[in-house]
Amino acid sequence: xxxxxxxxxxxxxxxxxxxxxxxxxxxxxAGSGHTGGSLSSADIVACLYFWEMSIDPNNPHDENRDRFVxxxxxxxxxxxxxxxxxxxxxxxxxxxxxxxxxxLQGHPDMRKLPGVEASTGSLGQGISWAVGMALAGKIDKKDxxxxxxxxxxxxxxxxVWEAFMAAAHYKLDNLTAFVDHNRLQIDGKITEVMSPExxxxxxxxxxxxxxxxxxxxxxxxMRALNKARExxxxxxxxxxxxxxxxxVSFMENRxxxxxxxxxxxDLEKALAELL
Amino acid sequence: xxxxxxxxxxxxxxVELGKKYNDVVVLDADLSxxxxxxxxxxxxxxxxxxxxxxxxxxxxxxxxLAAAGKKVFASSxxxxxxxxxFEQVRNSVAYARLNVKICASHAGITVGEDxxxxxxxxxxxxxxxxxxxxxxxxxDGVSTKKAVFAVYEHEGPVYMRLGRxxxxxxxxxxxxxxxxxxxxxxxxxxxxxxxxxxxxxKALEAAELLAKEGIEASVxxxxxxKPLDEELIIRKAExxxxxxxxxxxxxxxxxxxxxCEVVSEKCPVLVxxxxxxxxxxxxxxxxxxxxxYGLTVGHIMNNVHNLLEIKP
Ligand SMILES: Cc1ncc(C[n+]2csc(CCOP(=O)(O)OP(=O)(O)O)c2C)c(N)n1
Ligand SMILES: [Mg+2]
Numbered sequence: 117x118x119x120x121x122x123x124x125x126x127x128x129x130x131x132x133x134x135x136x137x138x139x140x141x142x143x144x145x146a147g148s149g150h151t152g153g154s155l156s157s158a159d160i161v162a163c164l165y166f167w168e169m170s171i172d173p174n175n176p177h178d179e180n181r182d183r184f185v186x187x188x189x190x191x192x193x194x195x196x197x198x199x200x201x202x203x204x205x206x207x208x209x210x211x212x213x214x215x216x217x218x219x220l221q222g223h224p225d226m227r228k229l230p231g232v233e234a235s236t237g238s239l240g241q242g243i244s245w246a247v248g249m250a251l252a253g254k255i256d257k258k259d260x261x262x263x264x265x266x267x268x269x270x271x272x273x274x275x276v277w278e279a280f281m282a283a284a285h286y287k288l289d290n291l292t293a294f295v296d297h298n299r300l301q302i303d304g305k306i307t308e309v310m311s312p313e314x315x316x317x318x319x320x321x322x323x324x325x326x327x328x329x330x331x332x333x334x335x336x337x338m339r340a341l342n343k344a345r346e347x348x349x350x351x352x353x354x355x356x357x358x359x360x361x362x363x364v365s366f367m368e369n370r371x372x373x374x375x376x377x378x379x380x381x382d383l384e385k386a387l388a389e390l391l
Numbered sequence: 392x393x394x395x396x397x398x399x400x401x402x403x404x405x406v407e408l409g410k411k412y413n414d415v416v417v418l419d420a421d422l423s424x425x426x427x428x429x430x431x432x433x434x435x436x437x438x439x440x441x442x443x444x445x446x447x448x449x450x451x452x453x454x455x456l457a458a459a460g461k462k463v464f465a466s467s468x469x470x471x472x473x474x475x476x477f478e479q480v481r482n483s484v485a486y487a488r489l490n491v492k493i494c495a496s497h498a499g500i501t502v503g504e505d506x507x508x509x510x511x512x513x514x515x516x517x518x519x520x521x522x523x524x525x526x527x528x529x530x531d532g533v534s535t536k537k538a539v540f541a542v543y544e545h546e547g548p549v550y551m552r553l554g555r556x557x558x559x560x561x562x563x564x565x566x567x568x569x570x571x572x573x574x575x576x577x578x579x580x581x582x583x584x585x586x587x588x589x590x591x592x593k594a595l596e597a598a599e600l601l602a603k604e605g606i607e608a609s610v611x612x613x614x615x616x617k618p619l620d621e622e623l624i625i626r627k628a629e630x631x632x633x634x635x636x637x638x639x640x641x642x643x644x645x646x647x648x649x650x651c652e653v654v655s656e657k658c659p660v661l662v663x664x665x666x667x668x669x670x671x672x673x674x675x676x677x678x679x680x681x682x683x684y685g686l687t688v689g690h691i692m693n694n695v696h697n698l699l700e701i702k703p
Pocket of ligand 1: 153154238239240302475
């Protein structure tokens with residue numbers, strides 16, 4: 117159980133702001149990449165890396181560490197921002213995003229960057245990976261926890277439901293999944309393209325503990341994570357109601373910003389709004 | 392030189408095809424703006440089906456639609472169309488010999504910045520190995536458009552490989568595109584360059600430069616990898632005695648592999664395979680990656696020089 121108080125909440129909120137700044141800056145520098153879904157996940161990722169998870173940048177392969185699998189791998193910038201802020205690599209490296217030879221690949225590559233737990237980018241595969249890690253924790257009787265973050269469009273992949281079934285079947289209470297429920301994918305609204313709704317009911321039917329929160333309210337994210345630690349005998353999903361592009365008015369709720377990087381002008385305007 | 396991405400030409404051709412034929416149905420998996428099926432979706436919303444991010448179900452539905460009499464064009468990135476949905480392609484589409492045309496965009500390393508997870512370097516190899524499957528890799532916008540119509544007329548499953556970046560136009564409207572018939576774009580007696588996709592234009596450029604050095608190179612656009620134009624390959628093997636294959640794909644199992652299978656059995660000559668050397672791709676600008684993986688005009692020149700040195 118982690119402590120929730122004014123101080124811890126304030127610290128994580130500050131980190132989320134740093135992540136958003138870094139996301140915007142590195143994407144503008146790269147000239148391509150996924151803005152909307154990186155911004156919508158920033159508060160969740162900040163809570164995980166700066167409050168919830170036991171990880172040590174000086175010992176990234178510690179076998180008892182908690183693990184985070186970014187199943188929606190296109191949101192790599194939010195992960196890289198968190199790893200840099202946590203001290204896994206110098207912040208300078210953020211500028212190399214998507215460049216030839218950079219460890220910061222367009223989608224996370226665990227063989228190139230310490231701290232990246234899984235090579236993801238092909239949607240749906242990360243959650244199975246997380247289930248595998250949670251299974252290993254049970255086999256080894258270790259008490260590390262495994263976290264994964266999925267997109268709501270990603271829920272359209274059949275294999276995620278195979279993974280959810282397996283996680284409940286094996287009673288993986290060491291696994292917590294987040295769904296970044298921002299209601300958008302590339303071709304438009306998830307309910308118009310291919311509705312996965314009602315998401316919460318489906319998870320319940322699959323045997324998961326379901327918690328629904330405001331995914332931009334740090335205190336709510338913390339409470340949900342603490343509750344997930346207490347749930348025994350089944351995995352927990354935290355359905356985070358979010359806004360794609362959160363924090364930058366002209367990016368919010370706009371599918372166009374899914375895979376578009378800010379230009380120089382956009383960047384200045386966007387950074388000014390984050391203040 | 393005028394340029395067009397093969398995926399752009401595909402999108403436009405689909406609209407024309409849809410106007411001409413009522414039985415055309417188009418499927419996509421949440422990438423319609425990138426694969427360019429969005430043009431068709433706008434024009435014929437009732438014949439466009441977005442499967443969402445569910446490539447396996449997309450191919451399965453395509454099989455069902457085809458079994459019910461539709462001519463189905465199904466698109467996604469090559470990694471997901473040929474990779475994620477491989478077994479659906481094999482068992483539901485190819486085994487049943489259905490009219491599903493899998494038109495996969497963003498093939499090869501010229502995907503660029505998205506990186507290795509999104510760069511299919513093995514799709515020709517895996518699709519080619521599937522019985523009943525026809526594999527087409529057009530070189531430019533004009534041949535893509537012609538290929539779309541040829542693929543529609545063709546009975547049975549097809550895998551068509553399309554690219555992300557704009558590439559120079561090689562052909563004009565007079566092009567006579569026939570599935571299974573390679574195109575001899577240039578004839579020379581010293582060496583034969585057999586290329587597909589984006590490498591055809593580069594082979595032509597290299598041949599010009601080689602001519603200035605007094606080396607006469609033949610250039611073949613081998614747009615159909617399967618069924619392969621064996622007759623043409625054997626004839627060129629006999630005429631030139633040395634072959635360089637060029638593809639934006641692994642050197643294992645793609646065009647180069649296919650050409651080697653033919654010449655080794657029927658007319659053994661020297662073959663050098665140019666392609667990606669059993670490696671995954673990575674992030675970078677498309678041109679930087681072409682340089683890094685050894686697929687530029689300069690690399691073609693070097694390979695030809697080396698080949699001619701050892702040619703008996
Ligand atoms: C298997 C697979 N199919 C397609 C894609 C291309 N793709 C990248 S992001 C994306 C949309 C994701 O939407 P969602 O899961 O809602 O993510 P978010 O809104 O959080 O960015 C798609 C289709 C992919 N990466 N993997
Ligand atoms: Mg979404």
